[in-house]
Amino acid sequence: MPLIYRLLTEDDTSDFxxxxxxxLSRGWQLHGGPAMAFDAASGRMRCAQAVTKEIEADYSPEMKLGQQ
Structure with a gap:
Protein backbone atom coordinates (compact mmCIF):
# COMPACT_ATOMS: atom_id res chain seq x y z
CA MET A 1 0.00 0.00 0.00
CA PRO A 2 1.45 3.44 -0.91
CA LEU A 3 2.59 5.70 1.92
CA ILE A 4 2.23 9.49 1.75
CA TYR A 5 4.05 12.09 3.83
CA ARG A 6 3.21 15.56 5.15
CA LEU A 7 5.13 18.05 7.25
CA LEU A 8 2.79 20.04 9.46
CA THR A 9 4.11 23.44 10.57
CA GLU A 10 2.70 26.27 12.65
CA ASP A 11 3.67 28.87 15.21
CA ASP A 12 4.12 27.45 18.72
CA THR A 13 0.49 27.87 19.77
CA SER A 14 -2.44 25.59 20.44
CA ASP A 15 -3.21 25.84 16.70
CA PHE A 16 -0.23 23.56 16.06
CA LEU A 24 -4.22 11.98 13.69
CA SER A 25 -8.03 11.81 13.80
CA ARG A 26 -8.00 11.38 10.01
CA GLY A 27 -5.72 8.37 10.14
CA TRP A 28 -2.29 9.99 9.79
CA GLN A 29 0.47 8.64 12.04
CA LEU A 30 3.33 10.50 13.67
CA HIS A 31 6.67 10.02 11.95
CA GLY A 32 9.45 10.88 14.39
CA GLY A 33 9.25 13.55 17.01
CA PRO A 34 8.31 17.21 16.72
CA ALA A 35 10.88 19.92 15.97
CA MET A 36 11.00 23.53 17.12
CA ALA A 37 13.00 26.46 15.78
CA PHE A 38 13.10 30.19 16.29
CA ASP A 39 12.00 32.19 13.25
CA ALA A 40 14.06 35.37 13.49
CA ALA A 41 12.07 37.08 10.72
CA SER A 42 8.79 36.83 12.65
CA GLY A 43 10.27 36.67 16.16
CA ARG A 44 8.30 33.50 16.91
CA MET A 45 8.96 29.88 17.71
CA ARG A 46 7.80 27.51 14.96
CA CYS A 47 6.86 23.85 15.34
CA ALA A 48 6.96 21.01 12.83
CA GLN A 49 5.72 17.42 12.91
CA ALA A 50 6.04 14.85 10.16
CA VAL A 51 3.10 12.51 9.59
CA THR A 52 2.52 9.60 7.22
CA LYS A 53 -0.53 7.70 6.01
CA GLU A 54 -1.15 4.57 4.00
CA ILE A 55 -3.52 5.13 1.09
CA GLU A 56 -5.22 2.80 -1.34
CA ALA A 57 -4.76 5.00 -4.42
CA ASP A 58 -1.50 5.46 -6.28
CA TYR A 59 0.44 8.57 -5.27
CA SER A 60 0.16 11.57 -7.55
CA PRO A 61 1.86 14.98 -7.13
CA GLU A 62 -1.55 16.58 -7.80
CA MET A 63 -3.02 15.04 -4.61
CA LYS A 64 -4.25 17.41 -1.93
CA LEU A 65 -2.45 15.69 0.95
CA GLY A 66 -4.55 17.35 3.63
CA GLN A 67 -7.68 15.86 2.09
CA GLN A 68 -6.40 12.28 2.15
Whole structure:
Protein backbone atom coordinates (compact mmCIF):
# COMPACT_ATOMS: atom_id res chain seq x y z
CA MET A 1 0.00 0.00 0.00
CA PRO A 2 1.45 3.44 -0.91
CA LEU A 3 2.59 5.70 1.92
CA ILE A 4 2.23 9.49 1.75
CA TYR A 5 4.05 12.09 3.83
CA ARG A 6 3.21 15.56 5.15
CA LEU A 7 5.13 18.05 7.25
CA LEU A 8 2.79 20.04 9.46
CA THR A 9 4.11 23.44 10.57
CA GLU A 10 2.70 26.27 12.65
CA ASP A 11 3.67 28.87 15.21
CA ASP A 12 4.12 27.45 18.72
CA THR A 13 0.49 27.87 19.77
CA SER A 14 -2.44 25.59 20.44
CA ASP A 15 -3.21 25.84 16.70
CA PHE A 16 -0.23 23.56 16.06
CA UNK A 17 -1.57 20.95 18.48
CA UNK A 18 -5.02 21.16 16.87
CA UNK A 19 -3.49 20.73 13.39
CA UNK A 20 -1.61 17.60 14.47
CA UNK A 21 -4.64 16.24 16.37
CA UNK A 22 -6.85 16.71 13.31
CA UNK A 23 -4.37 14.81 11.13
CA LEU A 24 -4.22 11.98 13.69
CA SER A 25 -8.03 11.81 13.80
CA ARG A 26 -8.00 11.38 10.01
CA GLY A 27 -5.72 8.37 10.14
CA TRP A 28 -2.29 9.99 9.79
CA GLN A 29 0.47 8.64 12.04
CA LEU A 30 3.33 10.50 13.67
CA HIS A 31 6.67 10.02 11.95
CA GLY A 32 9.45 10.88 14.39
CA GLY A 33 9.25 13.55 17.01
CA PRO A 34 8.31 17.21 16.72
CA ALA A 35 10.88 19.92 15.97
CA MET A 36 11.00 23.53 17.12
CA ALA A 37 13.00 26.46 15.78
CA PHE A 38 13.10 30.19 16.29
CA ASP A 39 12.00 32.19 13.25
CA ALA A 40 14.06 35.37 13.49
CA ALA A 41 12.07 37.08 10.72
CA SER A 42 8.79 36.83 12.65
CA GLY A 43 10.27 36.67 16.16
CA ARG A 44 8.30 33.50 16.91
CA MET A 45 8.96 29.88 17.71
CA ARG A 46 7.80 27.51 14.96
CA CYS A 47 6.86 23.85 15.34
CA ALA A 48 6.96 21.01 12.83
CA GLN A 49 5.72 17.42 12.91
CA ALA A 50 6.04 14.85 10.16
CA VAL A 51 3.10 12.51 9.59
CA THR A 52 2.52 9.60 7.22
CA LYS A 53 -0.53 7.70 6.01
CA GLU A 54 -1.15 4.57 4.00
CA ILE A 55 -3.52 5.13 1.09
CA GLU A 56 -5.22 2.80 -1.34
CA ALA A 57 -4.76 5.00 -4.42
CA ASP A 58 -1.50 5.46 -6.28
CA TYR A 59 0.44 8.57 -5.27
CA SER A 60 0.16 11.57 -7.55
CA PRO A 61 1.86 14.98 -7.13
CA GLU A 62 -1.55 16.58 -7.80
CA MET A 63 -3.02 15.04 -4.61
CA LYS A 64 -4.25 17.41 -1.93
CA LEU A 65 -2.45 15.69 0.95
CA GLY A 66 -4.55 17.35 3.63
CA GLN A 67 -7.68 15.86 2.09
CA GLN A 68 -6.40 12.28 2.15
Missing amino acids: CHKVSLA
